[in-house]
Amino acid sequence: MSTPTSNGKAPLSTPPSKPVDILQTQPSLLYSNLHPILLLSILLFSFKTLVRDPVNTLLGLAPTVTILQALYCVLCLPSTNQAPAPPQKPGQKKKQAKPAQDAWAKAVPAFLSLLLTLFLSTPILYITLILFGAPLTTHQPHTILLALHFALLTTPQLYYAHGLEAQAWYKIVSLQLPVDELVGMSLGACMGAWVGAIPIPLDWDREWQKWPVTIVAGMYGGAVVGKFVGGYVCRGWRIKLS
């Protein structure tokens, strides 16, 4: 007995995508392994000040994380081969990539990825945080900075590797891409942030329970774990939202 309604309800049927490989160069491999350590260590080093003064600490950390993520994109990731980050000039850059302006060709998409992270991902993630119950009338700087860090951890690498093409992003958000480092890191950060919300209501009266410390910690921890799991353990797996 088949329901006729099931016709054409399959997931997006564009050609199957492959997990993204990181560049197999020496600096790339080195930094790829160093990256999670750096992310985790800046959080650990600033945890006390984060608890004491979340806004200023998050603000102060943001440039560092931005640089770390930019380095990760430039050093380790292949730039998008289907469509570069800014969709309006697709042909231009491929030609430019041939000469020895390789570094330049990488810096531009990395820069654009970060711009998109700041002006597109951050507002979207801010709204998401509010939807999940973040305070609406108080703690605005906290939530905005949390959204910024959230965006920095989850999206620049995806913009860099997959561009801004609608079909690709439909696949990304519906988790139809095969698991790799990038997806693992983004998904890990999301799940970490989700888990990070759990201790907030507990009546332990600890300083670190205050908004948004636990979420930041969960996010960073999740991103690092996710990157490892996505890159090594579950590489190539496909998550099915069904």
Added chain:
Amino acid sequence: MANDGGISRSGASSEERADNEKQLSVQFKAQHAIVVAFFLLILTLNALALYLFCSGFLLSRLVLPNRSQCALPPVELLNGHTPGSHDRGCWHPKTFDKAVIILVDALRYDFTVPFQPQPGDEQPHHFHNALPVLYETAVQSPGNAFLRPFIADPPTTTLQRLKGLTTGSLPTLIDAGSNFAGTAIDEDNLIEQLYLAGKKVVHLGDDTWHSLFPGYFEPNLTRPYDSFNVWDLHTLDNGVNEHMFPLLEPEMAGRWDVLIGHYLGVDHAGHRYGPDHPAMTDKLQQMDRVFRSMIERLDDSTLLVVMGDHGMDAKGDHGGESDDEVEAALWMYSKKGVFGRSDPAFAEPPATAKVRPVGQIDLVPTLALLLGIPIPFNNLGQPIEEAFIGKKGADYKNMAEVSRLTAHQIHGYQGEYAKARNLDESATSSTQQLWRMAGQTWDEAVQSRNSADGAWKKAYQVYKAYEDENLRLCKNLWARFDLNSMMMGIIALVGTFAVIVMYAQSIQGDRAGLTPALLLHGLVGMSCGVVGAMLGKGGAGNTMQLAAFGAVAGPVVTMSIAFFRAREGLRVPYPRTFWGGLCFLSTLLLCIGFAANSFTIWEDEILLFLLTTFGVAMLASSLGQADSTDRNFGAANSLSFLAATRLSSLSRLCREEQMPYCVSTYYASALSSTSAGWQTLIPFVVALALPSILRYHYVRTKNFQGSAVIWIALALRIALVLTAAFWVLNAADDGDWYPSIPKATLKSSRTVLAQIVLAIAAAAGYSTYIWSPPLLLVRTEEPSSSSTPSTTSTSKPITPNHPTGGAILTTINPTPSTPRPKLLILGYANTHGTRYLLLPLIYLPALLLVQKPMGQGALALCTISILNVLEVLDACNLRRSPLGPVLLGIMGCFYFFKTGHQAALSTIQWETAFIPLKTIRYPWSPILITLNTFGPQILCAIAVPAVAMWKVPPKSPGLLGRIAGAMATHLLFYAAITVATVVEAAWLRRHLMLYRVFMPRMLMAGVVVLVVEVIGAVVAVGGVRWSVQSVAGVFGWAEG
């Protein structure tokens, strides 16, 4: 399927087909009845299991039938007083002949003392400094009056308090819920003792007294008033005044001995407006005037007592055990000047209720000894110092005597109680020591005849220590749980839960086909279980409990056998898909969370978090759909779901434990229980927008036809506008917007409005639902010459979910050569779904009416979310996943909090009972309160079958089984929460927060699961019958 379209064609087999149709119809009705019966069986099992658990968990105290006798004091008297005379005092010389006892319901202690500015609370509130007479008299003439905090033993419901105030015993939880119908007190109490002493007791006010003490009051003078009309602040109080003051005139002095007046205005003002409202000031000032004129009229031999039976919380409600709820006030006054203070520092009444409080049960021995009647046999209270210490504050001999009498009465009671309950001595060893010591001290004091007060003071103190220790012990003793019965209840609950799990998630084939066997096994098991329990009962144990346990264990065992027999078609129920996993994880996390008081307290925020998680996941899934219509529509509905959820989360009613991290928005202010003015606009917005949104979803699949037009565009809108008008009238009454219009007119006109809304929902709604044909439009079109007949001969919808694909083309004339007229059926794609959805929509006006304006907004958003969920389930083709039913369960819980409720007794909106009625009427009043309290859960439960029916083809085989599966999955969610909270409440039974947090949540889970099971079986699954029948009437029955 032989005849795809279901449109009967003329042919040789038409008769045969008609026969077949009839057979299928009968088969459906039978299967349907069996499925409903199966759900009722599950309901019975859960109800019995909860009964078993609660009978062991809700504490009970044995009521002893013994009575204290006037002529038989508990101990030999040594002061020369001859016992047995009512004229001089039974056990002790009496102080007063007569008494006026005034009970001001919910008179909190801080209402009676001057306002004390505190950091963060510098300005007096409306309830401050409005009733100064008690404090003034106590300060100005300490010999005539004293005022002390008067601590209630929770639960702080009036009925429980009256029992405590007259028997002197501690309340037990088993009675906590019987506020609706009080039953006569059958243990020794003050009223009965007064009656037996030949005193004429007159009662005026709250009629609860009459159900507690039937026949003890002077019939000619007594005036009971309906106690439950929370909306009415003045009728009762004015009535009490009107009848009380004539009795205080000297010529009426012989007609009564004890006058009891019970004022409810303060309590009602609290319930209706909250304490911080001008109405409360007015009420307290009125009370002030009343007491002043009472003082004027009082004669010398009469004692005047004014007390509160409990306090009220910040919103004016009560029932729980927070400080504000238990701190009442006690004031005694007499013109004789007999009261004293043992310490000059006590001259001024305590500034707060935390200082020198007395227990409410202490009133019992105090009044008994002052009026010269025996102390009731079950009393645990002790005499209040001020009343016996003498005017100079040093009469320790008298103090020691009354204390000794009371201690002996308590000791006698303890002995009888231990005998009746077969308790051993060790349970009371700590009091035994004090008891012996008290005896020795007393003897010493007696022997040193002319000693100073020192020896008497010591004796008094030791007796008091004994009484204190005894009370502490009793509080512990009666916090004893019946572990056997709790264990049986838990086993029964878990067993029932397992059956629901198997039924909901394990059956792979046709669920409806397996149900008869399950039902049969269950019923056989039930009778076997009961008989087995009776036969196996070896004399020990409670018969009722064993029978109940047998009645659950039997069916669980036999249904397991039935499942085992059908094991071919079963699979192990564990989550197999992403959605199954997410549902499982959310439910599991919630269940685990209920073991922590923090997670229980913050449940509303946690549910928002979970719902948003589901919303985001649905958005992601929608965006992954290949078909762009599905993608966009699914995403739009997911976004709408997210927005509606977050928007409704702004409606909050904080519980006390959430402070200071929570701001209540449900009422005008945190200290009020009326809606703000702007909130009365919400119902109008709902009336304007909701029908249009519903219409949009119906129009999209071309199902906005026939009854849908009448109901959604007309009846629902009218009902919603009337609802909005009702709440405007109510706000006008609350806020005195039109002082020229009499209150009675406002009240009766809005009552009529409410009745009309309910009539529309019940009568017009149900008749629409039962007799409506499917919401289709059938149209014949003349063929165009260039049509392609071969492709239109199929009845399969071309793209059934495409917004324009709601039409289906069928040929009526099978001859292939000639051009044929086409039969166009508009609304084919969602025949079942739209037809069934009328059912929740007819309940909607009734559910909205009983909510406060803010709650109506939340419930309307809930309705929109339900539609969003249905559309996303279709767009992502998830209607067979557990997602829909579980999500609806979480939504039911979430919107419970968004309609101004919390898992605490004090947030029950009792005043709902008076929306369409002027007085309490059974069974309507409890039904209305249920509709108000569990409205969201009810709405979501009724929507559950729509999950399985939304946009399925008219002839879907196995539809009934899938509906039953969806409903069982929905119940599974609630049953899981019930099992978790019950087990956790049992585990945490010694936890500090048990009565504040865990037990209310457990009781709520138990009541919710039963309500949802009733609604699910009778209304939802029961209602499927008419919907499916009407669709089958057009398209024919699906086989199998």
